[in-house]
Amino acid sequence: MVKLTTAYVEKKCSQTQASKSLTKELKKDHLRKITHLYMNDKFINTIGNFAACRNLRVVYLQNNCITKIENLHFATNITHLYLQHNNISKIENLNCLQNLTSLFLGYNNISVVEGLENAENLTELHVERQNISAGESLCFDPRSCHTIAMSLKILNITGNQMTTINELSNFQMLESLEANNNYIENIKDLTETIKSLPKLEQLSLQDNPVTKCYRYRENIIANTDLLACLDGKNISPISRRFMKKFQIERHLQATTTRSKMTLSDDITNSLNLPPAFKRSVTRAIFQHPGPKLSISVASASGELQPQMFPSWASVPTIRGFKDCHLTPRPLWKSSSRNKPRLTFSASNANIIELPPL
Incomplete structure (x- = not known):
């Protein structure tokens, strides 16, 4: 294994110089002047x-076996740091890199995005495809989020077993987000987060369960103002205007429907009954006043007392009469409004036929 030191850097620079020029010796101040280190x-x-x-302005350290970020306190001018494809498990020792704008940490062992409290100028962050244990997912430290939320423009969090991206809801400057191959499935939670990213122009969510939701694409487009590309497909301004108009009309329609819903609808909907049963219950509870069936019943003193029944309980035809008692027809059986309505007087046990309504 190799340790990165001044001597090692000088050796590699000499080898590079020798391959490009006949002069094999480096100038005395060569190391101090170099801005890109490969x-x-x-x-x-x-x-x-x-x-x-x-x-140094740009440092390329990708595809090595580095396990820890350290000894970079002197390089305060670094703007681009490439550390992808290493064995790094923690983001640390970057507090002195206040000019850092691009940080590449993909394909490491990082589970928490942290240590960026002083990265006020960071505009590009790549933490894709981390080697995370089963059951865990990449998460963001609130202190780091607070700092980079007002500067970060490009973020890549692909393949990190994430189920939500609501931690990014305050990233006001974010323009490009890649979150492919995660476990995001809640379309409502996703649209709420997307709605809070006012400058988002490119979004990629391929290979997430949420992409299979009904009208996934329409929901995303309707909740953004500047989104120009979704999952690699461009969005035209006409499509965006149409989706937004459709969303507004659907919202108004739903609001109108809820406002017109009566008390009987609330009750019957809560019963979870078949449609036919719901209609019967609604009629039984909230029937409007109408013609009623009058039946005279003898009281204990022998006087006839009329009894009034609502129209929904009226029986168009009498199916049974036994021992001076009326046997009502079940309510759920079909009936015809054209059949004559009957009334019964207990005093003489005569059936009287009335004209149809």
Whole structure:
């Protein structure tokens, strides 16, 4: 394994110089003047002291075996740091890199995005495809989120077993978000988060369960103002205007429907009954006043007392009469309004036929 030091950097720079020029010796202040350091694919496992390279702007350390971010306190001018494809498990020791704008940490062992409390100028962050244990997912430290939320424009969180992205709801400057191959499935939670990203222009959610939801694409487009590309497909301004208009009309229609819903609808809907039963219950509870069936019943003193019954309980035809008692027809049987209505007087046990309504 290799340790990154000033001597190692000087050695590699000499080899590069020799391959490009006949002059094999480096100038005395060469290390101090270099701005780009290419140390990728060098089997480096430890970042040592290479403080002689004080003017570094871009550092390439990808495809190595680095386990810890360290010894970068001198490189205050670094703007781009490439550390993808290593064995890093924690984001740390970056407080001195206040000019850092792009950080690449994909394909490591990171489970928490942290240590970015001083990264006020960070505009691009890549933490895709982390080697995370089963049952866990990538999460964001609130302190780091508070700092980078007002500067970050590009974010890649692909393949991190995430079930939600609501931690990104305050990222006011975010323009591009890649969240492919996660476990996001709640369309309502997703649209609420997308709605809170006012500058989002590119969004990629491929290979998430939410993409199979009914009208997934329409819901996303209707809840954004500037989104120009969704899952690799461009969105025309006409499509966006149509989706927004459709969403508004659907909302108004739903509001109108709820306002017209009566008390009987609320009760019958809560019973979870078949439609035919709901109609019967509604008629039984909330029937409007109408013609009623009058039946005279003898009281204990022998006087006839009329009894009034609502129209929904009236029986168009009498199916049974036994021992001076009326046997009503069940309510759920079909009936015809054209059949004559009957009344019964208990005094003489005569059936009287009335004209139809």
